[in-house]
Amino acid sequence: xxxxxxxxxxxxxxxxxxxxxxxxxxxxxxxxxxxxxxxxxxxxxxxxxxxxxxxxxxxxxxxxxxxxxxxxxxxxxxxxxxxxxxxxxxxxxxxxxxxxxxxx
Amino acid sequence: xxxxxxxxxxxxxxxxxxxxxxxxxxxxxxxxxxxxxxxxxxxxxxxxxxxxxxxxxxxxxxxxxxxxxxxxxxxxxxxxxxxxxxxxxxxxxxxxxxxxxxxxxxxxxxxxxxxxxxxxxxxxxxxxxxxxxxxxxxxxxxxxxxxxxxxxxxxxxxxxxxxxxxxxxxxxxxxxxxxxxxxxxxxxxxxxxxxxxxxxxxxxxxxxxxxxxxxxxxxxxxxxxxxxxxxxxxxxxxxxxxxxxxxxxxxxxxxxxxxxxxxxxxxxxxxxxxxxxxxxxxxxxxxxxxxxxxxxxxxxxxxxxxxxxxxxxxxxxxxxxxxxxxxxxxxxxxxxxxxxxxxxxxxxxxxxxxxxxxxxx
Numbered sequence: 424x425x426x427x428x429x430x431x432x433x434x435x436x437x438x439x440x441x442x443x444x445x446x447x448x449x450x451x452x453x454x455x456x457x458x459x460x461x462x463x464x465x466x467x468x469x470x471x472x473x474x475x476x477x478x479x480x481x482x483x484x485x486x487x488x489x490x491x492x493x494x495x496x497x498x499x500x501x502x503x504x505x506x507x508x509x510x511x512x513x514x515x516x517x518x519x520x521x522x523x524x525x526x527x
Numbered sequence: 528x529x530x531x532x533x534x535x536x537x538x539x540x541x542x543x544x545x546x547x548x549x550x551x552x553x554x555x556x557x558x559x560x561x562x563x564x565x566x567x568x569x570x571x572x573x574x575x576x577x578x579x580x581x582x583x584x585x586x587x588x589x590x591x592x593x594x595x596x597x598x599x600x601x602x603x604x605x606x607x608x609x610x611x612x613x614x615x616x617x618x619x620x621x622x623x624x625x626x627x628x629x630x631x632x633x634x635x636x637x638x639x640x641x642x643x644x645x646x647x648x649x650x651x652x653x654x655x656x657x658x659x660x661x662x663x664x665x666x667x668x669x670x671x672x673x674x675x676x677x678x679x680x681x682x683x684x685x686x687x688x689x690x691x692x693x694x695x696x697x698x699x700x701x702x703x704x705x706x707x708x709x710x711x712x713x714x715x716x717x718x719x720x721x722x723x724x725x726x727x728x729x730x731x732x733x734x735x736x737x738x739x740x741x742x743x744x745x746x747x748x749x750x751x752x753x754x755x756x757x758x759x760x761x762x763x764x765x766x767x768x769x770x771x772x773x774x775x776x777x778x779x780x781x782x783x784x785x786x787x788x789x790x791x792x793x794x795x796x797x798x799x800x801x802x803x804x805x806x807x808x809x810x811x812x813x814x815x816x817x818x819x820x821x822x823x824x825x826x827x828x829x830x831x832x833x834x835x836x837x838x839x840x841x842x843x844x845x846x847x848x849x850x851x852x853x854x855x856x857x858x859x860x861x862x863x864x865x866x867x868x869x870x871x872x873x874x875x876x877x878x879x880x881x882x883x884x885x886x887x888x
Contacts, residue, residue: 442872449880452887503870505624508880509617515883516610 442504446511450495453511457518458488466522484521488514535575540568617875624869631865635858642854645847652840659833666826673819677812708798738765 463485470481491514498507543564550560738761872880 446880449884449887452884456887501870502866504872505870505876506621508872508876509614509621512617512876512879512883513614515887516607516614519886520607520611 439502439504443499443502446495446499446504446507450492450511450514453515453518457522462522488517491517535571537575539571543568613879617879628865628869631861635861638854638858642851645851649844649847652843656837656840659836663826663830663833666822666829670819670823670826673815673822677816677819704801708794 463481466481491510495507495510495514498504498510547561547564
């Protein structure tokens with residue numbers, strides 16, 4: 424993120440507004456890194472070229488990503504940072520495995 | 528094992544055996560040749576076995592390398608699996624926390640059920656109070672009606688000696704009623720006499736107008752004698768008419784006066800009947816007053832009991848409301864504490880987030 428620090432541990436032990444801002448900033452970083460249009464197009468072509476027919480489709484995977492994002496936003500709106508952070512970790516691991524496997 | 532080495536060893540061995548068999552020599556040379564061929568075949572066989580052993584060693588080393596590669600891949604996959612398992616563990620903890628929160632809220636729901644039952648009891652008590660109030664209102668209305676009947680009584684019975692003040696009031700009321708009736712009669716009679724006088728005056732005026740017309744008629748004829756005679760006749764006629772009318776009107780007035788006297792007599796009889804009815808009513812009211820005193824006392828006792836019951840119910844209501852407020856405060860405090868407890872980040876969450884932040888920089 425252009426050298427800017429995405430996560431500040433002190434912020435998470437600060438007030439609630441700082442925690443919310445830090446989590447939203449990390450969510451934006453995940454969007455920019457994994458869930459941009461170019462990356463999704465590459466993923467789609469990769470799946471088509473590999474001839475995959477079984478398993479969940481890319482649209483289902485994106486639905487899962489949307490559901491996770493909605494859960495994170497809802498938890499942030501309610502001030503439930505623990506739930507938001509755990510949904511975020513799940514989203515990150517899913518994106519990491521999903522795209523890194525293709526790039527490897 | 529190397530297939531080419533095996534084939535070479537086998538072909539050489541069988542060739543030497545075939546040569547030995549083809550020569551078919553049974554002497555020492557043949558035996559030596561056979562032994563030498565067998566030895567060469569053995570050497571070739573050993574060479575082939577050595578090559579096969581080297582191939583096997585190479586294969587084992589290749590397999591070890593492949594196993595090492597597989598181990599590295601498994602390590603890489605295990606890292607992702609461990610992270611996923613940690614996430615699953617975190618989700619499991621969250622679910623357990625949710626279940627704990629649900630359990631605590633179910634306990635709060637039990638409290639709410641107690642509150643609802645208390646509210647139903649309060650509603651029942653309020654309905655009972657309303658019914659009692661309605662009964663008391665009816666009773667008070669009856670008492671008011673009875674009191675009005677007592678206080679509107681015009682004459683107490685002579686034989687009732689224990690209520691002298693009411694007797695005096697009743698006598699005064701009866702005297703007033705009799706005076707009013709007499710006054711009404713006098714006014715009626717006076718009004719009728721006045722009407723009769725006005726009617727007589729109107730008749731006289733009419734006769735005067737006729738006389739005036741006759742006079743004018745005489746003047747029109749312009750005959751002094753006839754006029755004089757007519758005047759005389761007119762005067763006589765006028766006097767005669769006046770007498771006649773007076774006689775008729777007097778008789779009519781006499782009849783009217785007679786009718787008025789008869790009406791007055793009827794009114795007197797009506798007043799006597801009313802007096803009797805009033806006396807009976809007063810006697811009845813005296814009995815009713817005695818009964819009303821008992822009813823008043825009973826109603827007072829009921830009112831007192833109702834008031835104490837109302838006080839008790841309101842005390843219960845106040846106590847229930849205090850309990851309700853305490854329960855609501857406790858519920859709010861527990862909800863706040865639960866939210867604070869389960870919504871904050873743990874050290875493990877912070878470490879995970881720090882690691883992810885470093886990776887997505």
